[in-house]
Amino acid sequence: KAGVTQTPRYLIKTRGQQVTLSCSPISGHRSVSWYQQTPGQGLQFLFEYFSETQRNKGNFPGRFSGRQFSNSRSEMNVSTLELGDSALYLCASSGGLHLGGEQYFGPGTRLTVT
């Protein structure tokens, strides 16, 4: 069974630009969550999508947005990039409690904003 995939793996952008990150969950999983990891703030929840609907949202500005497609693939977008957006962005795929409640993480996208 293929794991969670994220593209691209590395990205360098300049301030003011926008970026789109992609996440493909494990086949059959309908929930995709996004997290930001930085040395200063640790791991922080961005949002969760389930069956194309945003189910939960973390405490991030509106520059951070996401969506989920009918095949459960998800994208997150960050507009007007700031230096502080440099981070490892992780997505997690879940099949639900009936499948044991596991949350599987992808390899991450490392974003550097210069």
Next chain:
Amino acid sequence: ELKVEQNPLFLSMQEGKNYTIYCNYSTTSDRLYWYRQDPGKSLESLFVLLSNGAVKQEGRLMASLDTKARLSTLHITAAVHDLSATYFCAEIPNNAGNMLTFGGGTRLMVKP
């Protein structure tokens, strides 16, 4: 405010020794997760604890959950160098979908 606190934040230990990492959380929850992260890598799932009193073991690691005390522990038995990594606990509050709230992590260094 959701809060997950781990201690210690840093742990240096000799091979062969035992130690416990503690994870306290602030909300009503019966889903507790433990992850391992190696430098520059993603999160590897170690344990999912879904009920009060749950205990799971894998190799030298054993995790337990006490929902009444809002406490989970990760016990390391006879540590080996390969266990060196950062360990995170995370909880999902009731009725919060799959929204994980993470602790700050425990950086474990096992000296040969």
